[in-house]
Amino acid sequence: MAVSTVVAVSIFLVTYVAIGMEKINRTIVSMSGAIVLLLVGVLSLKEAVTKYVHWETVGLLFGMFTIIAVLSEAGFFTYMALVVAKKLDYNPLRIFVVFPLVTGFLSAFMDSITVMLFFATLTYELSRLLKFDAIPVVVTEVCLANVGGASTLVGDPPNVILGLMLGFSFNDFVIHNGPTAVLAGLGAVGVAYLQCRKRLLHGGSVDRQALLAMDPAKAIKDVRLFKLGLGAFLVAILFLVTHAWMEHTLNIPMTAPLAPLVPAFFILILGGSKTEDILRKIDYDVLLFFIGLFVVVGGLEKTGAIKALADLIANVFRHQDLALLSTLMWFSALSSAIIDNVPFALSMAYVIREIAGQVGVPALSIMVWAVSLGTDIGGNGTPIGASANVVAYAAMEKKGHRIGWPRWMWLAVPQTMTALLLSNLGLALKLWTGFH
Amino acid sequence: MRVLFCVDGSEGASRALARGVAWLKDAGIQGVVLYVIPEVDERLRHYERLHEAELREVERLFGHEGHGLEVAVQARDRLKALGLEADRKVRQGDPATEILAEIREGGYDLVVLASDGEGSVEEPRLGSVSDEVVRSAPVSVLLVRGGGRE
Secondary structure (H helix, E strand, O other): OOHHHHHHHHHHHHHHHHHHHOOOOHHHHHHHHHHHHHHOOOOOHHHHHHHHOOHHHHHHHHHHHHHHHHHHHHOHHHHHHHHHHHHOOOOHHHHHHHHHHHHHHHHOOOOHHHHHHHHHHHHHHHHHHHOEOHHHHHHHHHHHHHHHHOOOOOOOHHHHHHHHHHOOOHHHHHHHOHHHHHHHHHHHHHHHHHHHHHHOEOOOOOOHHHHHOOOHHHHOOOHHHHHHHHHHHHHHHHHHHHHHHHHHOOOOOOOOOHHHHHHHHHHHHHOHHHHHHHHHHOOHHHHHHHHHHHHHHHHHHHOOHHHHHHHHHHHHHOOOHHHHHHHHHHHHHHHHHHOOHHHHHHHHHHHHHHHHOOOOOOOHHHHHHHHHHHHHHHHHHOOOOOHHHHHHHHHHHHOOOOOOHHHHHHHHHHHHHHHHHHHHHHHHHHHHHOOO | OEEEEEEOOOHHHHHHHHHHHHHHHHHOOEEEEEEEEEOOOHHHHHHHHHOHHHHHHHHHHOOOOOHHHHHHHHHHHHHHHOOOOEEEEEEEEOHHHHHHHHHHHHOOOEEEEEOOOOOOOOOOOHHHHHHHHHHHOOOEEEEEOOOOOO
């Protein structure tokens, strides 16, 4: 093995472990890894910036973050939760089933961290008034947010990376991962309901007057911004669905990253005095985290480490398509439950592209669905498996409801296993029918 | 005499508070209730900073000013019901460090806190910091057992 390969692998492993240990901010870790890689000469700065940093991913995320920042600033998430709770007649059991479905749906199109930051807070507030145990509801919301994220290109950062780097569109994800994610999500909610329905209610008098007096419309802080944000969001989804058609039929160069970027800049121009506040809400840390990781994993690609791993996997699983797909999915799930799923998904994007170039292996598309489902859903298993989990867990802790690892896993592992088994079944069906 | 009552939102601490008040209320004390919001994951703090105004709006909609303040207000009201007027304070960070900082800054003569935390299901909270406060406080500390019924 060449010295440069050993150096690139070592820097990757140190970065990966440091991200997992969470002692230092993960953005600082990934950028430090990238800088060290440049300093030791494995990659040149020009190479890193022009060849390995995937600017399409960064652009798409920036566009989506901007639209979500507008929606948050306008009070969209609070409004949405209050409208749904009112429609459910503030019934805790209905909230237990429907709120996770709502977080799953929203997370299919939006950053699940922001969705969970608000829904964990709002679920806690409703639980105080309605006297129910917020913890099982919040854990199920997180599980569904991660499962829902698997269903589209923009639902979860690993999908953005896999889709844009390997050439799969928003519609490809909806058609191929969507039904599997819906099945997995419904299975997870069903398991959670059976597990917790009898212990959900605390008992005690419910202050219905306070609830009935609550007007969801009061949650909207700025009606104009609310309309702009919602409009931009719907336009972004429309562009994501139609961009291939616009590109090929209408000759409009509308790519997937431009789909959210165009409406995002439109509202920034129209945002007036709110523009500064919106720009301050954008999660630049995540964008820098991605840029650093692209460089660190680029070192693995350039030095041949990715190819060596891909050759090894292809040789072990040649002509055993289902075994390879199941292993990819379950290994992705296990890794994502322990360490941040972004560096894993990024490395696997390169690995499966290499595997797909070999003889006697499944098509690239179905390997993408396997890694996507595994990384997105596997993160549910532990409180640190995904950023949405960390935020919801810490938000509850801050409010005096410490969930603890055992209780999280007692609630989330059955849901995760159900969702993964159903996903594995979905992959097997795709393989047998050839629909992938 | 200025007395600092430390609470953590748990039943155990609340019972300890009541016992402390029962012993001290006739001593002409000036009480302050302190709740320390525990240090939470850096990522939550990051996202809370990004959406700070909206999260405050949620709390306002639900008619309170934040969990920490609510715990302190409830504890203060409980003291009032027990016959002792007190102020309330909220700090954020490591509970032991913040309690010790408040003792130093507030010029207290006595600190009252529960010797044990929230019990077996939840992890001990004040219980795990009481040792540190007893070891490092520059004033007398009254440790009250919170277990059992009042």
